[in-house]
Amino acid sequence: MTTLEQRGLAPVRSVLDNGIRVIAKHSGATPAVTVHASFEAGTVFDPPHEPGVAHFVSRTIDRGTTSHTADDIAERLDFRGVSLAITVNRHALSLVCTCLVEDLEPILATLADIVMHPAFPDREVETRRGEIVTMIRQDEDNPAAIAAEGLLSLLYGPVHPYGRRPRGTVETVERISRSTMRAFHTARFAADSLSLVIVGDFDPNRAVESADRAFASWKASATGRAEFPSIEPSPERRMRIIPMMNKAQADIAYGFTAITRSDPAFYAYWLMNNILGEYSIGGRLGDSIRERQGMAYYVFSALDANVVPGPLLIRAGVNPANVDRALASIDEEIARMAAEGPTDRELAESRQFLVGSLPRRLETNVGIANFLQTVEFFDLGMDYDLRVPDLLARVTRDDVHAAARTVLDPSKAAVVVAGPYSGSRHRDAP
Numbered sequence: 001m002t003t004l005e006q007r008g009l010a011p012v013r014s015v016l017d018n019g020i021r022v023i024a025k026h027s028g029a030t031p032a033v034t035v036h037a038s039f040e041a042g043t044v045f046d047p048p049h050e051p052g053v054a055h056f057v058s059r060t061i062d063r064g065t066t067s068h069t070a071d072d073i074a075e076r077l078d079f080r081g082v083s084l085a086i087t088v089n090r091h092a093l094s095l096v097c098t099c100l101v102e103d104l105e106p107i108l109a110t111l112a113d114i115v116m117h118p119a120f121p122d123r124e125v126e127t128r129r130g131e132i133v134t135m136i137r138q139d140e141d142n143p144a145a146i147a148a149e150g151l152l153s154l155l156y157g158p159v160h161p162y163g164r165r166p167r168g169t170v171e172t173v174e175r176i177s178r179s180t181m182r183a184f185h186t187a188r189f190a191a192d193s194l195s196l197v198i199v200g201d202f203d204p205n206r207a208v209e210s211a212d213r214a215f216a217s218w219k220a221s222a223t224g225r226a227e228f229p230s231i232e233p234s235p236e237r238r239m240r241i242i243p244m245m246n247k248a249q250a251d252i253a254y255g256f257t258a259i260t261r262s263d264p265a266f267y268a269y270w271l272m273n274n275i276l277g278e279y280s281i282g283g284r285l286g287d288s289i290r291e292r293q294g295m296a297y298y299v300f301s302a303l304d305a306n307v308v309p310g311p312l313l314i315r316a317g318v319n320p321a322n323v324d325r326a327l328a329s330i331d332e333e334i335a336r337m338a339a340e341g342p343t344d345r346e347l348a349e350s351r352q353f354l355v356g357s358l359p360r361r362l363e364t365n366v367g368i369a370n371f372l373q374t375v376e377f378f379d380l381g382m383d384y385d386l387r388v389p390d391l392l393a394r395v396t397r398d399d400v401h402a403a404a405r406t407v408l409d410p411s412k413a414a415v416v417v418a419g420p421y422s423g424s425r426h427r428d429a430p
Contacts, residue, residue, distance in 0.1 A: 268400050
């Protein structure tokens, strides 16, 4: 077992003999412990022709093991006042719960049983299948969800994992079998695929020992890999209209493929996006479209730099009569940022905001655990919280302007509008 301790948050990072990475952080704010177990088992690992498997597994993995029923597991957790939250994103499936310090060992043992020996009972699988189908149909009736999924499909295409629907379709979910989920579990749930973050009022080294006792018998290794076809920036603007004429609001999704999280330019892009659509009331976009023009119910931008070049997205919800004006205003703000870059004041205020927001993210055990999982996933270093201010301070106005010129071009944007709108010749059904 190798251990590395750093300054700042000062977590203890250990790699157990079976490959599990354990990050333990003492936090004495409350007599409680948050456990965040994350596996490299996100939706990008879905079989190409069966999107939705990872999401289905996330809904079913805690519904019984080879030695305990779903009711047994629920009673064990309820007895200690513990709620287990299971989520899945593109790259990771996570299990998160908070318990009292004295309950850490039995809770770790329960989590180990859930992730190592899920049974996927037929009855539970069918119950969850019905729930997922309902979720998908609700998404298909939601202009915001349809616009977002449509944009990612337009940016990445149906072959790239980022372009597939994370919950799958009704047809694929109805095909997913118990054996498919067991195969996914065998391939992706393994000791060397697990990073385990434990944050709370305990001795970090003892927490690592507790994790070792719970998981030491697990020797499995992950197999399989996600395939990421190369994505070339579009040479032209692409627009898709998805008519949903019975709705009151139109939702706009507008974006580009951007950069990876490991790109040295990430911090310039981070600042650029914050200025464009996040800072204060929604950056330039919020100030122009929502506040001064009063055209949008909401408008913001988001940068998802990831393992592969992730999207830079702009989202807006508008009155259908304002779609064309809102798109023109988005184009205008995008073009202005690319042409002029940020002002010195915008750069200074955005930098201050991002640096100042970090301590607020680390006020709770859950916040610290989420932060440390991100640090581990992207290999940012256990002293990353200390380095963020300097990394942002090094970014110049020219750096941010260069980022804007590289990615922001209205003539090459992908645009999807879902709702009661028919202002384009290009239409697709939801």
